[in-house]
Amino acid sequence: MLKNGTLKTGSNEMELVDFRIFKQSGDNVYEGIYGVNVAKVREIIKMPNLTELPGVPEYIEGIFDLRGVVIPVINLAKWMQIKEPKGGVIKPRVIIAEFSGILIGFIVHEAKRIRRISWADIEAATFASNAGTLDKGKITGVTRIENDEVLLILDLESVVEELGIYSPKMEVEIDQSKLLSGLALVLDDSSTARKLVKDMLEKMGLKVVEAKDGVEGLARMQDLYEMYGDKLSQFLRVILSDIEMPQMDGYRFASTLKNNPRYAGIPIIFNSSISNDYSEAQSKEAGAAAYLTKFDASLFYNEVLRVIEANKK
Incomplete structure (x- = not known):
């Protein structure tokens, strides 16, 4: 870099x-x-x-x-x-x-x-x-x-x-015995990228709330908190966020959630086309549970499952 x-x-x-x-x-x-x-x-x-x-x-x-x-x-x-x-x-x-x-x-x-x-x-x-x-x-x-x-x-x-140098790896086998329930929040300024992630999460059993940037993501979090209160983490299982977004990027969004006790216990996964060690280190500093490079469906599926399962403990 x-x-x-x-x-x-x-x-x-x-x-x-x-x-x-x-x-x-x-x-x-x-x-x-x-x-x-x-x-x-x-x-x-x-x-x-x-x-x-x-x-x-x-x-x-x-x-x-x-x-x-x-x-x-x-x-x-x-x-x-x-x-x-x-x-x-x-x-x-x-x-x-x-x-x-x-x-x-x-x-x-x-x-x-x-x-x-x-x-x-x-x-x-x-x-x-x-x-x-x-x-x-x-x-x-x-x-x-x-x-x-x-x-x-x-x-x-x-x-x-x-x-045609790169195309998403979409092949994945969903384990029907591990279907999830609850909600996921997806942030990405690309409607195409949001749809890709949304389709995968829905196949995994989750209902998806969408936001186009960090500002809208915080508004969606406020809406969800008003619905579920302090039990929000029992319903919102995971947040998938891009990094590069107008108005508010993924790092600021994640850091803001990290500093708000309302949202403690809700894991964040970054999903970005930026592929370098520095950005991955920044994601950890912002409080992310995982960092994914767009887009490998099998890796995405396994990491989301791993993060949600680990968050139960």
Whole structure:
């Protein structure tokens, strides 16, 4: 993982790599400001020599060997269908990112800096971008920076899905003798991810309450407490939370619950595409009972069962 400053667990902040993509429009060149979570960035390198691949989408520039690992390289401008300018404005770099254990390189026109931003200042994308044909489905969040400019946080994981490099492992055998009862709370800003987790939990016998971020998650917890009072932990068996969410991230959500005696005894499992030891250590500090990398149904099933069974003792 690319290292910069040390974030305090529960601070509700993130660090992201600020990078630029330039767009040629007529005689003018426009600068697009984008970001990706530092926790997903292994390193940033100069343009390597690439081996081209036949029969692949145009935005796949090729592959190269990085210390014994073959890395596919994506041209982000082409993926976003942005016309690239010619000339010296571009200072290309390759961001080596890791999603769910998979390494992939992204060509950007300039890697600017690392920014620290509060999740409270990040809004969900509720618009269609005018950057080429980039739509809101490829943007996970929006935030304002200096000079009232807008930074878009791209959903680079969707590139991995488009390429078919990674697909969730959905095969799992449910032990009918171990069906559960009660409720589960699921937090994720992705409706697709929530549905995936919800379907699995329902197969395990649990009824699911959903929230799209930590703020909404706390509201759902308050609603449940008003229904069940101090017996809430007898009904709410487990909480599954993503980490990266606008308004309030998973760490702040978990830390808030940890410090509230109302919610003592309700285990939290983080379910994230971030796959590194640092994030796993942060999850433990926030009070999580387990950390899962999206998405392996068999591992998910066994860990949820283990955590709920352990919490009975």
